Amino acid sequence: MDALALAVGCLSSPTTPFLSPPRSLPRNHKYTRRNPALSKTLDKSHAFTFAAPSSSSSPATIRPSNSSARRAAIAEVEASTDLDSTLSRVEGILQVQDYNNILCYFGELRRWTEVSQLFDWMQKHKKLNFASYSSFIKYMGISHNPMKALQAYDSIPDKSLKVNVSICNSLLGCLVKNGRFESSIKLFNRMKDDGLSPDLVTYSTLLSGCRKVKNGYSKAMQLVQELENKGLHMDGVIYGTLLATCASNNLCEEAESYFQQMKDEGCPPNLFHYSSLLNAYSVDGNYMKAEKLVNDMKSSGLVPNKVILTTLLKVYARGGLFEKSKELLAELELLGYAEDEMPYCLLMDGLAKAGHIHETKALFAEMKQKHVKSDGYAHSIMISALCRSGLLKEGRMLAKEFEANCNKYDLVMLNTLLRAYCNTGDMDSVMQVLGKMDKRAISPDWNTFHILIKYFCKEKLYHLAYRTIEDMHGRGHQLNEDLCSSLILQLGQSGFPSEAFSVYNMLRYGKRTLCKSIHEKMLDLLVAAGLLKDAYVVMKDNMERISTSSLDKFAVSFMRSGNINLINDVFKALHRSRRQINPDIFHAAVSRYLGKPEKTELLLQLLQWMSRHGYCVDSSSRNLLLKNSHLFGQKQLIAEILSKQHMMSRKLRSQEVKK
Template identity: 60%
Template sequence: METPLLLLGLELRCPPHLFNTHSRPSSSLSLPALSLRILTSTAATISTAVVESPATVAEAPRSKPHSNFYLKRKSAISEVQRSSDFLSSLHRLERVLKVQDLNVILRDFGISGRWQDLIQLFDWMQQHGKISVSTYSSCIKFVGAKNVSKALEIYQSIPDESTKINVYICNSILSCLVKNGKLDSCIKLFDQMKRGGLKPDVITYNTLLAGCIKVKNGYPKAIELIGELPHNGIQMDSVMYGTVLAICASNGRCEEAENFIQQMKVEGHSPNIYHYSSLLNSYSWKGDYKKADELMTEMKSIGLVPNKVMMTTLLKVYIKGGLFDRSRELLSELESAGYAENEMPYCMLMDGLSKAGKLEEARSIFDDMKGKGVKSDGYANSIMISALCRSKRFEEAKELSRDSETTYEKCDLVMLNTMLCAYCRAGEMESVMRMMKKMDEQAVIPDYNTFHILIKYFIKEKLHLLAYQTTLDMHSKGHRLEEELCSSLIYHLGKIRAPSEAFSVYNMLRYSKRTICKELHEKILHILIRGNLLKDAYIVVKDNAKMISQPTLKKFGRAFMISGNINLVNDVLKVLHGSGHKIDQVQFEIAISRYISQPDKKELLLQLLQWMPGQGYIVDSSTRNLILKNSHMFGRLLIAEILSKHHVASRPPIKSRSEPKFRST
């Protein structure tokens, strides 16, 4: 709910024209970026020199006594920080405190979580014109950690266009968006900033890249961003290689990860434990334990000691590679190193074993873990419940769910879903309802899985209308519907004579932009015809005629001729014919007799009769007689003229006259 609102908010609050300024940042403002670039891209000797000089400058004042004014400012800062009514202290010390002093206080408020004070101070600084670039960047950083839209509001409130494209401020707001998982809006804003004249630096790009790590489609986006670097004169640094490697790893691109490691070595950066961790993680996708072992050897040879993350990741590789004996050994190593104090590595192994069909071995890890008193938040139980369900041991799964409910007060969505699933599979209606109530009470927002589990269960319990309601709910919450489940629901709704509900499910599926299987059109068509929802049936036919079988089209055509909306009869016939379907005589007969019984539709009858010969159709003799008998209603002359065309058309063409010769005898 919050996401779309926020995204919309961004667009509303950042109309493009605000960014279309052509002002450029002053040269002094881009200096920090320049010095960073020097720091990161030059040889170690130079960078040492650059780093050392500010350090000596900073130490210099210590030998000299501080000026009176400096000491006054210092004490003013701490007075405001400690004051119970800081606004009045501020008012009193207004003349002493410089902008940078206020910034110090602002950051202090941010670090100690005094949000209200931070906002008040920021407002005060704005009102008194004591505001700088640092004020904005710090304020956005701290506010954004709690409230992104407020941070965006602050960013948008910056009156000066050139300040708005200050790289520090831009990095700060972009980082806020990334940290809140709003990569799309982040990229949008970034593009606007660039158009406004922002000169992004290495940190800007790294911030954006960090946003690509855990999103789907993050890899191509990252590659695109990396492609922009040369154009902006930016060299990748060690941190950026770390980010990029993490992206490769989370997308299973191990070859690309290897290439980046190679490239960074060539550029003179030596990989650290983070770089190696990501490379190792990239091997976990295919469970490439051979490469993982080689990597561990290389890493140790250059003196890096594997840490908890590294060893846990290695465990993941072994599990994925199906090396369960070595996984158990490694788990023991983690235990003795003190790296298995929480349930995570046990969970990984249990899950891997259960997915490999080794339920008993998973169970033994689970019991082992419980016996050791490993700290658990309930995930281990949840994995075990899933494992039991996977092996269709629903009674045990249900028992363990009960157990989890009493042991763990707090349940997250995944745990709730797992228990819900267990109760559904075991057919425990009461418990299912209890879980739903629990979710409601804890204000847990159901996800795709929750809906899927419930719908499947309701269908199983023949609560088809409830399943339908839940599907509507699922759809309205923006979740993708699954075809197989919908198809089953459509079938059952058809059976219980709920054709409009069935059609609504069909439409939700159809308009969620996916290609759906051919049989579904046919299935819904039968339901609609049986339910006499012929106008809806017509829509299905019109859009999918090519995918529907001839007998079903025929069935539809006849049903429509008999009781479909008379004004649509000609359209239906044209659509059927246009799809390549050969309309049979019976359909024309029914249509025409209906027209005759409703003289006010005579125009439609004339249109139909005029249309038929051109498509190779003629009326049969009984229909012809019927028309002639009623021709006074249409004008005898006109009817005679039209029917004469039917007569001509009824004669076989010259070519086919010779056919009987071949066919007979």
């Protein structure tokens, strides 16, 4: 099985190509010079030429004329509007590392078309090495295209190159970045089987994936154990990742203890470590600890940067210290650290969750007025805040405004929009958003399904809700019990008992423990709908959770119209529940058998079973049997059994009187 096949199960549902990559270079970008790839290459070439001028025996010596040809060729490729033809024209001048540098140049500019085109060309002309694969895979990860990364990996012809640690790290990092933690672990195990020797980078890559998954911390611990078993020692980056994992999993004490352990091991904390620990303090808004930490940090000679101050703002906002938050926001503005929406979002979210909707709105307006750069987070927070505080129409309006002005969508935003439209019963817009999701191949998550199902139920579109639940279950999402229970009842009442039963089964097989009352409701519903075979299954599996009256109703119905061959089994099941069996049920069974002379054998078995277990038929059933026993050709036998039962019941009754 190749890596693609291994991961394709998880990848077939599309990834979340969130906010398209930045159009301009990141601020701290390593290519700040005009032609970085070029300088990088040429620095090396010159170093070689000048450091070893006498080694004329080396055929690799690059003469200035040669280097200026390379310089020109690189510039030409980077500026080209027709990559393929430019590449063919300069073929022979450039070396593999030149192509790699150009690849990085395009990659850092987020010019994905060129990245792919160049890489294709390099593959076709066999101008690549481990660094080419590693870089290409990394960029495919950044551009949210893990599929292409996997294809590139699978295309590597050389087996030993496939377990090159750098390539493997890139691919694992690509999967992790795109939320495919599970597949990255599977692939990691495969790679180890194939001969990969993981290093610290491998482990920190995988550890960073633990931040956003369920039980992330315990998975992180497994990885730490593994790296230690391999004789590797945790370095500053690994500690940084661990601290971030603790913070994301709300494990403040663990974060503190790793922070201490790291210092004890002689590794001085840097800004990454401080910001992660600060982030851990933000969970419960522990501003006392946060402020002390920032002071410690300053004493150690570190200067708080944008991330530290922004995280401190998060601590204040979470802790409800809105005055302090506002002061800090003003400071960030002065420092030029509030050019994007992050700090505003932190404060808006804090305000909104504390119920200060008007202040949230004011800050949102201020942000707009200041033309703060936005990727949609602020809208998402504001729309949710409006909906939460009951300002549904306003929430819907803002959602519409966002859609009219922005063309950036990710799953969270789409869910936010859906919620806003569902809240106002705007079915058309709901459908449009679903269309957008489809078009962009963004797959719905648990929240999406939950929003839709709740909405469909509210609109009494029960069958649609049912189909949505089926879809949700089919994709492996845990079903919400309350929502399903109410849908089960509604489906039953609106003439879809089989669908109700299907929902019940999905719920039952997905969860270990269910609320007790659901089984009885399901049983009642199936009995009412005459689906007695299904009812029998529910009854058999959940007898101790079902009231006697519901069991009785089921049993009587079953005797009247259930599968006649299962009647005796139903009695045995009832007997196992150790509850008194209502005589009406025996009566109903006897009547049923009387109408089916060909089932005499079953009737006799039932009567004998009754005698063995101390039951006896009531007088009306006995009379009925005696009157009709000629029908069965077993007149004598039936009379004997009945008289035995009769005597036994007399004996029992007299014993009770004595007591």
